[in-house]
């Protein structure tokens with residue numbers, strides 16, 4: 001075999017290996033133990049420096065149909081964008097503290113000034129469907145660590161620049177940051 005074909009074989013092998021390992025993150029793969037440690041699940045900031053996100057059980061990642069569970073950490077002085085979604089969402093705060101900003105008047109043209117709800121370790125709260133909200137780590141000293149459970153995955157979030165942006169102008173972010181890789185996988189597999 002010539003040098004050129006050896007290089008080609010190597011390149012193809014690497015390409016197949018990459019495609020395979022990428023795909024295996026996004027499918028309910030055989031051989032993965034039923035009981036696993038969350039320390040072994042993929043963790044990333046998905047391009048958002050103050051975030052750490054783990055999808056514990058996901059629609060695109062694991063084929064979940066009705067619910068999805070995330071474990072997230074947000075650094076001090078940072079938070080989620082202002083956003084809304086038509087799924088149910090429950091937060092369980094494991095460590096740290098912060099503030100929930102919630103605009104409950106979704107029948108108006110824009111969210112408007114939100115109500116502020118301080119929360120702490122062991123706080124839990126749910127977000128009313130379609131209400132614009134933002135979760136912020138307002139604690140300057142400690143990471144905010146929480147579990148999120150959503151219904152009807154994969155999530156379709158509408159993001160606002162500010163609380164006075166009209167609901168109709170909010171930008172759809174779909175797939176959400178951590179769903180992007182698995183959302184594209186079926187198209188890549190067809191190549």
Ligand SMILES: *[C@@H]1O[C@H](CO)[C@@H](O)[C@H](O)[C@H]1NC(C)=O
Pocket residue numbers: 121122
């Ligand atoms: C949270 O709840 C658990 C279980 O009741 C308890 O052991 C822990 O001390 C609580 N943590 C805080 C910060 O209140």
